[in-house]
Amino acid sequence: MENNLKAGYFPGCSQTGTAREYDLSLRSVAEKLGTELTDVDDWNCCGATSAHVTNHTLANALAMRNIVQAEKQGLTEMVAPCAACYNRLIVSQHETQIHPELKKEIEAILDSKIENPVQVMNIVELFTKIGADKVKQAVVKDLKELNAACYYGCLLLRPSDITHFDDAEQPTSMEELIKLTGAKPVEWNFKVECCGAAHSIARKDIVVDLSKKILDDAVAHGANVMVVACPMCHTNLDMRQKAIKKEYPEHKEIPVLYLTELIGLALGMDEKELGINLHTVKFELKKETA
Amino acid sequence: MDELRNHVKEMLANGTVAAVIGYKEAGSPMRTKPVIITAPEEAILLVFNEYCLNNLAVYLTKARVKNLARVNGTIKKLGIVAKPCDVHAVIALIQESQLKREDVYIISFNCNGVVKDYGETLTGETIASKCLHCDARQPLYHDKVFGELKDLPASPDEELAKIKSFDDMTSQERFEYFKNEFDKCIKCYACRAACPMCYCTQCITDKTIPRWVESSAHGRGNFSWNLIRAFHLSARCVGCGECERACPMDIPLSLINRKMLEVAKNDFAYLSGRNLETPTLVGSFDVKDKEEFIL
Amino acid sequence: MKIGVFICHCGENIGRTVDCPRVSKAAEWFPGVVHSVDYKYMCSDPGQNMIKDAIREKGLDAIVVGSCSPHMHEKTFRKAALDAGINPFLCEMANLREHVSWVHDDIEEATQKAIDLTRMAVEKVKRNQPLATIKVPVTKRTLVIGGGIAGIQAALDVANAGYEVVLVEKEPSIGGHMSQLSETFPTLDCSQCILTPRMVEVYQHPKIKLMTYSEVEKVEGFIGNFHVTIRQKARHIDASKCTGCGLCITKCPIRKKAFNSFEEGMAYRPAVYVPFPQAVPNIPVIDETVCTYYKNGKCGVCVKVCGREAIMFDQQDKLVTEEIGAIIMATGYKLYDISKKPDDSFIKGYGEYGYGKYKDVIDGLQFERIASASGPTSGEFKRPSDGKEPKKVVFIQCVGSRDDSKGFSYCSKICCMYTAKHAMLYKHKVHDGEAYVFYMDIRSGGKMYEEFVRRAIEEDGVKYVRGRVSKVYEQNGKYIVKGEDTIAGMPVEIEADMVVLATAMIAQENASTLAQTVGIPYDKYGFFNEAHPKLRPIESTTGGIFLAGACQSPKDIPESVAMASAAAAKTMVLFGSDMLEREPVVARVNELLCGGCFYCRKVCPYSAIEVREIKDRNGVVIKEVAYVNDGLCQGCGTCTATCPSKSVELMGFTNEQIFAQIAAL
């Protein structure tokens, strides 16, 4: 295959822990599509959550160190599959671009010049870069049995002045992607509604209510699977379904897949290869279509 | 070569053109000089090779040359033998209303580079520096084109490297450098005479009410002359390098012209004399032009 | 040359920080100065007389007045110079007040600067040339662009004063947005009923030439002397034969294809149509884009039924030129269409409200049509999706306005009032219905306006919730409006049957293109700019072009009408004299030296540079040079700075004068 994409890969902490299957599925799918992912050497925390609410400079310095690392490796593009990582990296790039003093400060901290040539991509952008044609050609299994509700969450799209990615209120890019696999995207209300994010840890009650609302709306609009692009979203929508069930016994469970897992299925990989068996809400494709 | 001579002969004979500005050999096969051919039988004199250094477009605006085209109250075409880079100058002149496209007959060549100076064999060493960053070895506009493209001898673009090296100097150092260069100027205005874009009826430097440029060849007069010359050519200069070649004092005028070419290219994605359809950089604007240098 | 210098103390204003006697003493020594004095108030009558006497007694050729800003008193002192018999343009000013005494504390520094500025002015005035004001004749005809209420009012006022008017409207009928409205605030009188008589008056007025379905294509010339090219779009109906019987309209087989823009897309219209029954002129238009005849050459039902043979399928657009003295811009506004994400990067759209996605989420004008007795529902409240009567309606204000991040920063001004009106109209018809209004602030400045809003709240029981709405989504046939009640400090959710968005008034489509065609400046939103926000709100900065109505900024009907009458009055001021006088600050080309590169022509914002051919004895063109049309030139001098050979000069600001000032630093 000619014109294969080469890109840097910033895993981030989730990919090595709770979202192991996201990492697994991304790597297998990338390989199948002939995309060469190079891990960023000695990467560190992206500066999310606790860092960026406590120390602005530190949070940006953390993020920029990763960019500089990638830059040193000669990478020009880098995918950050976790929406939070993506957001931190791209926001820090923006901050250092518009605030020269901050840039100077961080350059001093990192002892390295910031040139900012690395283009940070989110997972959807990675697939766009790989090309719809290429993905479509590689599809071996028609996922027509899936009625998918694509859930974007917040960090992928906002702030739109910085991300410049899709419409922040009515995004459609994920839908366009999954259509390539034969899965049918459903039109629903809460594509960008808040899932509760990091409240998942301290205030489970909030997350239970918020996530339930999202899941219910997806089901009400005919979805039999949800597709996400963020480990945090996945935690809240998949892992918290147990807690939802406890609170609301009538809750109807719905499996939640990472975008990469769904594409992996269409490329002919099995659930185990993609780590889908690790999810809280179990999911398997119907056997006869196999 | 024969193709060129035959073509010019035919064009003159059938009256398509009134005259053709071209090159002829000058004393040695490795040296040429401009010639204006008006009779078909003179076409035999014409040559085209890597020693055709002059930018003949400079003659197109001269009254005496223009008069050649004026036959019995009508205007005929003037032919010009132009390297693809010289065609830029013709185009720029058309854009600046100095001539009309239909009044000029452009005979051009697919260009394989020219030498820095007469008498040298064309190699990576001796090739003119403008050829090293040439963006149009095939003429962008022509009425007739000859020749085939061959590989160009490669060589690093030292001119650009030199320009870049100025970034590391302090303002004072740069000022010193250029002041010393300009101090050599003897105000002979050969740069102006050689420049196809310097066609003003009266040059700003010759204006006395008010006196725009100090005419004496002292520091102040030299600095302002060279600065104003460079500015008036900014975004108009086509980079033919004739001014530098003409300068008897070896002032590195190309360092300045090239810098301004780069500025126009970087800030406005503009190259002078490339496209008759696009508006000239000077004289047009974009609401979104950058302005971070403005407070 | 004998120059007189007059230094003003401006009471204490200059005198406090500038040692005026010292300045005038210093000026005595400037070469060319033969007379130099200082005085308490130069602009006073005694001060001016002092200048005049000095000019006469000392035979001064030119004067320099060191006082306030030339923007303040240049006219005064030029007049004084003229009265005393010297050319007014041989008077220069040194700004010793705004630029010296008021901005510097140190007397020594200030005095030194005052001396320097005076010297610069003296050096400049030495090189001033006597100039004569330029006189141009005035064509006493007015062009009004836009036939909404502002255009109608302006046209009627000018015409009633006895001057001819050309009224150009791009739609097939005049009337504008006002003809779409149901009732008007704060009186709730019927919009059509008050508008229609005025439309008819325009149609019948002997001094008004009405050109509907027409657009201004080109404007050349200048104040008093515009040449305007107008494109009359092909109606495909011979207007001279059509009687307006409407038979073609009723018989046209195309019923469900064409978007009815008058009904804001909530109904269809035939391929041959008049926008609304009271249209003026009552002559239909054939819409080529939907008419079957233009698709396959068949049908032609209208031809068969028309007793007057007025249908002309092959009619072409016609270009008409008009000679005009003054132009009134009255092009109005449009509503911010939030369903789409416009290309302009600063408009982000409001996808979260589902406009365009949900049929029952509508904008203000659509609501007007629903509420209107002549509208698609005949004035009954029926929601567009299923025709049911909505029992709960939520109105959202400030959609697209007062929103830096997603819409426009400005306040759309009329929405508070029309939303109150909408809620009231709804409550008057649906007595058991509930109306909620989400607002940010209520801005109801205007006669009887606040009372009107109070009436909606207190008498009609409209529920006002202060807060923004974050999302509207559909659930089981209802629209869930999620918002915040900032007074209660609580998030709220309302299950509505219909949602009405008070979308912002924005500049008319292509307003900026029209502004460029006409040659007037516009702001970043596309609204036309007035010459001065406070003191010249009716004039554009281009002479002879005036503004009326919402094309300048959001306005309600009374304001638009007031502005239209003001614009009409301005044109009458212009028409009051037969000749116009202009300052002679214009560019001049030295044709001998001009190299004919025409960069001046490319940069001239007014297309004032023309090509002049220089011919030899045989009549052969030997050279083309630039030539400045005095009437068009506004005197910016951009050409002078662009000219490489310095062959063009700006009178009053010649390079020689400026060099002299620099030399005198």
Added chain:
Amino acid sequence: MTEEKWEPKVVAFVCNWCTYTGADLAGTSRLKYPANMKMIRVMCSGGIDPVFIIKAFERGADGVLISGCHPGDCHYNAGNFHARRRWTMFHQLLEYLGIDKNRLQFSWVSASEGKKFVDVVSKVVNDVRELGPFKGYKELNSEFTAVVNGLKQEVNKAEAVNG
């Protein structure tokens, strides 16, 4: 001017409609700024010829300020847009030839920005004060230096030729 009491000399070329009026407003508002700057009024920033700037330096200016209406505000619609292109080229040329960018500064100051006018003038005067007198250009003014240098070069050349 003696060495110890050097004061920067700054010339401003401003447009009549915005910056000049903005400067008037600074006066009316009684805002203060350094007296080092003297203003030359032209009708439009589009009419400011870059040669004026050179002339100002020749006449001993240590710094130059150019100011006009904000883009879109031009009284003549487009004069400042043309000016902006011209300045983009010109300021880079001057910087390249060794004239510190702080000696020639550009700004947009509208008629309502009296405060901004004061800030801009103060900044320019301060920047120029930091740079010190524009010795480089002032030396150019000395014809003697030029002549001497020219002679020196001739001598050097002659020596080189003669070995």
